[in-house]
Amino acid sequence: MNLTEQMLKLARQGKAASRQLATLTADEKNQCLAAMAEALEKNAGAIKEANARDMEAAAEHGLSAAMLDRLKLDDKRIAGMAKGLRDVTALPDPVGKVLEQRVRPNGLKLEKVSTPIGVIVIIYESRPNVTVDAAGLCFKSGNAVILRGGREALESNRAIAQTMAEAARQAGGRFPEHAIQLITATDREAIPVLLSLTQYIDLCMPRGGENLIRTVADCSKVPVIKHYKGVCHVFVDAEADLTMAAGIALNAKLQRPAVCNAMETLLVDAAIAVDFLPRIAPQLAAKKVELRCDEAALAQLAAWKAELRLKPASEQDYFTEYNDYILNVRIVRGVDAAIEHINYYGSSHSDSIVTANEARARKFLAAVDSAAVYWNASTRFTDGAEFGMGAEIGISTDKIGARGPMGLEELTSYKWMGIGSGQVRS
């Protein structure tokens, strides 16, 4: 079978499975998920063996220690994956929810009901736990999934996917044979070929660095929900409680700098910059944060020159997701200037205003065009678990389909059901 035939086969099988999946009850799905969780733990030995083969090859290929750590599976991580599946099992079924209901004057009853999307392709990089998360969330939401993990994790992913599918099959019931499929072809061309099959594939979600996402989006003929970078901002307004503002700014930058909802640029109103910046300087100095500042901020922080790593900010810096101990600092005049900066340089992810002035806060919340906007809270809350979604498959920076954290509900579409008693149109 050549590559096109292979991809066509996966896609057709996925579509057929999605038809069956759409009719499974919550109980049937939960039984399968519980069996998958158990099987992952039971089969930990075989999974670790497969992972060892990946690790060995990866070490030979000179993967960095950080990458090797992401790839590695041990009993604790496998238990974590099983727990993730059990958590998903416990969540309510997102399919079949009546989202809206109306009766038309002619007596026709209309219901807008949540449905699975269909067949979802998920493309991701090294961590093998994504295989479990993605397969579990897609299955619970009634979607057939086609997984494409990193080449370096192929053996691990294969062992995990086979374990899950086999366990669900043995759990009895109506588990569709191809509900969870893994692409084992490592050709680069597999993705463009698969993502041209619009009659079978309903959605693609790439997870990983900006380059991966852009490459997938560029080649895909099926809809792609993109999880681009997070260039997040905190704006400290002239009427902010400066103690609160310091807490939020430091949390947004320092609590976990490597993630997409961490702050990359701090905007400070000119009116309070001289009072505010010294409040956060000690902690920033303690963590050796490099500050890339506009001229005004550089001037304000001149007294801290010895303790802080100060640099002038370039235009490009304001567009950059550092994921690191680096922070842009810019002094702005008023909330309008802050909004303008964020909408121009930001990535529509998460942005926060700290202020006691409600009108200004409301303006910020309405005008900042981002998936999550905060008033007096840290940007770090943009996260499925923090939002009470139970689990998350990513954070969409798109506006069509889901926006922001994507849990089970965000993996559904809907249909209209019209229930009549013989109504015809006149």
Next chain:
Amino acid sequence: MNLTEQMLKLARQGKAASRQLATLTADEKNQCLAAMAEALEKNAGAIKEANARDMEAAAEHGLSAAMLDRLKLDDKRIAGMAKGLRDVTALPDPVGKVLEQRVRPNGLKLEKVSTPIGVIVIIYESRPNVTVDAAGLCFKSGNAVILRGGREALESNRAIAQTMAEAARQAGGRFPEHAIQLITATDREAIPVLLSLTQYIDLCMPRGGENLIRTVADCSKVPVIKHYKGVCHVFVDAEADLTMAAGIALNAKLQRPAVCNAMETLLVDAAIAVDFLPRIAPQLAAKKVELRCDEAALAQLAAWKAELRLKPASEQDYFTEYNDYILNVRIVRGVDAAIEHINYYGSSHSDSIVTANEARARKFLAAVDSAAVYWNASTRFTDGAEFGMGAEIGISTDKIGARGPMGLEELTSYKWMGIGSGQVRS
């Protein structure tokens, strides 16, 4: 300015306008819409003159009488466009609705709030009234719109768009100068260039024939919501009330055959075919409907050979949207076979089951993967007005973003607003 610069300018202007639009109040938007409606009527003379120029050129280019009729604007049609805008004015603002609300254990209040999508490109064919509908619906939902009508309607569309924008500007308030823009470049290349500008354009909606939609979808780098063909089905189950079934089937085929929600294939359960088919044969014969039948249906209808236009159906026929007095007739055994046929040959638009058996109806409603599924009602109801949406910009056969009829609500996205009192993540 070359084409790329022109498109970049339109796109940037659209994005800037969308920022302002997102902050307009319902009153501000309604004032503009009312002014637009009035101006269309006041300016009818100039609009008709522009239209006359289009009509003349179109006649010279040999457009068919049907196409010329679609293109023509008279006072009645202009009044109809103004009425359409007034109807949209009267609808509730779809922006700023709180779709969900929750308070997290840490006290952070989360609200999921509807927002405009941003900048929408609408590509359509001859009828100039689409210019008014699309501009009105996009404006009311807070979206900047970039319109690309048919080349043959350019003068008419230009006069309409200018009238609307000028009226809104004069209505005072904060109408953003580039909220409604029209592409006047007639180059074919304009569309792929514009639809590569993912940083400014949020969505594209092509309206027209399947070829137009496919061409746009193929070249676009921005999300496209597709309004593909309607290959709609009615399935007459073994337990159908045959009088009701006849009424629904005839309505679905004959009430307006040229539209996307008309039936193209009638599926009849083998158990009742012999009773059912003769009930609809007279009306089908009276309307000279060509019936393309499978062998079993041909046999059942043999007695009507003289009155009916009978032909054997080909495989390809089942995939075809006729939009005409042609109907496929196929005998199937049971609801599962009907579901399988519809999911395989259908276009995920609108499909109906007629039955008195609730379990079978529920199975059909759940398993048929279409935007609208009916039980004991005609497929012809899939329509914004019939659904109570007030107005419609199309009927999506996609599953990401809106599905089925798209009114104002379906032209929105959402954002999460987090309102705190200093919460940070630990």
